[in-house]
Amino acid sequence: MRSPNLRPRLRVLAVSAACAVAATTLAACGSDGPGGSSDRLEVWVYQDGSTTIQEDFVERFNETSDIQVNLTQIPGENYQDRMRTAMGSPNAPDIFFNWGGGSIADFVEEDMLIDLTDTLADDPEFGDAFIPSILDAGAIDGRHYGVPMRGVQPVILFYNQTLFDEAGVEPPASLDDLFSLVDTFVERDITPAVLAGADPWTELMWLEYLLDRQGGAEIFDRIRNGDSSAWGEPAVLAAAQNAVDLVEAGAFGNNFRSVSYTTDGASTFFAQGEAAMHLMGSWEFANQLSNQPEFAESDLAWATFPAIEGGTGDPAALVGNPTNYWSVNANVEGEKLDAAVEFLKLHASEDYASALIANGDIPTTANAESLLDEAPTPEYARFQYEMVRNAPSFTLSWDQALPADQSTPMIDNIEKLFSGQLSAEQFVEAMLNL
Amino acid sequence: MKRETIRSPRAGRPGIAWALPAVLFFFLFAAAPMGIVGYLSFTDWDGLSDPSWTGLDNWSRLWNDDGMRNAIWLSLLLTALSWLTQTPVVLLLGVWAAGRQRNRAVLSAIFFLPLLASSVALALLWRTIFDPNLGLAADIADWFDLDNADLLGSSTGAFAAILFVSGWQFAPFHMLIYQGGARQIPQSLYDAASIDGAGTVRQFFHVTLPQLRNTIVTSTVLMVVGALTYFDVVLILTRGGPGDATAIVPYLMYETGFRAFDLGYASAVAAALVIVATGTSLLLVRLTGFNRMRSTREGM
Numbered sequence: 001m002r003s004p005n006l007r008p009r010l011r012v013l014a015v016s017a018a019c020a021v022a023a024t025t026l027a028a029c030g031s032d033g034p035g036g037s038s039d040r041l042e043v044w045v046y047q048d049g050s051t052t053i054q055e056d057f058v059e060r061f062n063e064t065s066d067i068q069v070n071l072t073q074i075p076g077e078n079y080q081d082r083m084r085t086a087m088g089s090p091n092a093p094d095i096f097f098n099w100g101g102g103s104i105a106d107f108v109e110e111d112m113l114i115d116l117t118d119t120l121a122d123d124p125e126f127g128d129a130f131i132p133s134i135l136d137a138g139a140i141d142g143r144h145y146g147v148p149m150r151g152v153q154p155v156i157l158f159y160n161q162t163l164f165d166e167a168g169v170e171p172p173a174s175l176d177d178l179f180s181l182v183d184t185f186v187e188r189d190i191t192p193a194v195l196a197g198a199d200p201w202t203e204l205m206w207l208e209y210l211l212d213r214q215g216g217a218e219i220f221d222r223i224r225n226g227d228s229s230a231w232g233e234p235a236v237l238a239a240a241q242n243a244v245d246l247v248e249a250g251a252f253g254n255n256f257r258s259v260s261y262t263t264d265g266a267s268t269f270f271a272q273g274e275a276a277m278h279l280m281g282s283w284e285f286a287n288q289l290s291n292q293p294e295f296a297e298s299d300l301a302w303a304t305f306p307a308i309e310g311g312t313g314d315p316a317a318l319v320g321n322p323t324n325y326w327s328v329n330a331n332v333e334g335e336k337l338d339a340a341v342e343f344l345k346l347h348a349s350e351d352y353a354s355a356l357i358a359n360g361d362i363p364t365t366a367n368a369e370s371l372l373d374e375a376p377t378p379e380y381a382r383f384q385y386e387m388v389r390n391a392p393s394f395t396l397s398w399d400q401a402l403p404a405d406q407s408t409p410m411i412d413n414i415e416k417l418f419s420g421q422l423s424a425e426q427f428v429e430a431m432l433n434l
Numbered sequence: 435m436k437r438e439t440i441r442s443p444r445a446g447r448p449g450i451a452w453a454l455p456a457v458l459f460f461f462l463f464a465a466a467p468m469g470i471v472g473y474l475s476f477t478d479w480d481g482l483s484d485p486s487w488t489g490l491d492n493w494s495r496l497w498n499d500d501g502m503r504n505a506i507w508l509s510l511l512l513t514a515l516s517w518l519t520q521t522p523v524v525l526l527l528g529v530w531a532a533g534r535q536r537n538r539a540v541l542s543a544i545f546f547l548p549l550l551a552s553s554v555a556l557a558l559l560w561r562t563i564f565d566p567n568l569g570l571a572a573d574i575a576d577w578f579d580l581d582n583a584d585l586l587g588s589s590t591g592a593f594a595a596i597l598f599v600s601g602w603q604f605a606p607f608h609m610l611i612y613q614g615g616a617r618q619i620p621q622s623l624y625d626a627a628s629i630d631g632a633g634t635v636r637q638f639f640h641v642t643l644p645q646l647r648n649t650i651v652t653s654t655v656l657m658v659v660g661a662l663t664y665f666d667v668v669l670i671l672t673r674g675g676p677g678d679a680t681a682i683v684p685y686l687m688y689e690t691g692f693r694a695f696d697l698g699y700a701s702a703v704a705a706a707l708v709i710v711a712t713g714t715s716l717l718l719v720r721l722t723g724f725n726r727m728r729s730t731r732e733g734m
Contacts, residue, residue, distance in 0.1 A: 081692045088481040255566035257587025265565040408694040421677045
């Protein structure tokens, strides 16, 4: 039986439901940002194999602190987009993971980050704990906005020792060696170097080293500091031409553009003994160790990128990600800021360095050397540590070093260079016209 | 007395308050953002500082942008080819699924699976399948004795892959529409046709197809608008590549907006897309006479 009163009552219900919906939506747009009444620190981190360390240390921090840290893990490669979008909104994180350099340059320009230079200088235990070159790599105009929080991630030339032994060859010392290795392995029906062309940042790694060895780190340093005419340097053209020559010599096989790194296509192919070399960030070792332990233990070897005859670059120079950093939102103030600094200081501690080592990472703290023996593979840890310590320069990955409006078209152009849509000359021209 | 209340003209039409939640949602999440996008398309904005007014700069840039022209061409191509390849397949599948055959329910359920999974998961799955060394693509290339399985590495191959995956993903949805449409066709029409001596094929062309006219229009509009705004699989499977071979308009918009953070220009791209997609669907509806909603069952 229906009551005649039903309809008016429902109408009231509907109106109030609509108001409730509108109210919550509008409220969600307006409040609960950092520096507000919330007494928690929102911390955002890029989710990967090392995130467990952050979980541990956040838990440890929360045991003693009045102000709690709330860790949010952002999965996948779209971290940068989400972080940047959030920073422009009231829901920005208080502390967030970044790559330093260009990845935070826009925030610095807008005064959205806390300048940590004095905080680091005032407390020697904090500021002096880190290797200076690493701390500087993330700096902007000499000011520090980030505290190192992950291991060093130089790009390393990994190779398959067994395949090299079978062919009777050594890792390349020069670019000529590399080209003759390409011929050797092509003859043996082995892909000389696996390249995950579906993820163009892997192609970027080759170009970074080719330019660094050819013309030194200064050229990209000029580009990074806003002098885009440096793309016109002859060394850039030579590097691009070398990349094209490698592609044409079959260094990467004939289907590399469909190979993906993010779905493990390249690493698995390499581990199966189908490819002889893999130029990749240092994380590749930990990756292989967990996914293909047998290969990692018996076949996987590593070397520095070869020199180039007539090149002016130092063969000990490195490219890659010096480390990752925590930066603090400028909206954080008062007690929350004190807590945030305490949280950052935790990352200068020996406990933190040990945790990184146990995870297979090389910490960026100056005391790391004494801890290297605790690493899962001390040999690899020592190689990496010495590589970083002896490097005259450590160039931040170009896509992280440049502001977003330049790095996106740059990556597109590099992809076109490797897929033959642009010649070396056209590449240089496209980069000059950015 | 109560029955009279229910029968009064007002009783059949719920009060305007019922529409309020939907209207509010529409304004908050569709109309307002669209208005903001329209405004932003006249500004230069990096997402952090305040937008600065630049007048028609973005729009004149849009008009002369080769990347945008390429994107529009690719979007139109994708739309046309999607419609041409999908419609015959889903029409037949839908009509078939409307029948009462054995195993029909089981097979329909299997066909339906792609629609249940998230686009991102599907795109990742296909990316693995298309891996030229380890994926299914490598085996297929072996069977046909092809040089390599560099599908995503070639311009046409990558475009074909997008076309195929989108068709595969949305086929079940359109199949369902056609299944519903075909189920509504009165059995008496078929009975009459068989008395007149029409076989299965003639029944299909002379009864089923004409009766499905409005269903075809519905499915076409959905397909066209869907293809014009297709995005997620492109992002994960090809990232607009190789080069810009699959950089359709929605992807270009995303790349400009959320990779390069040129949000003013991205807004202009988005606004242009809204205009084109709305215009296309209005045009389709008008051309097909769908808006008059004439009954296809005259005399029944």
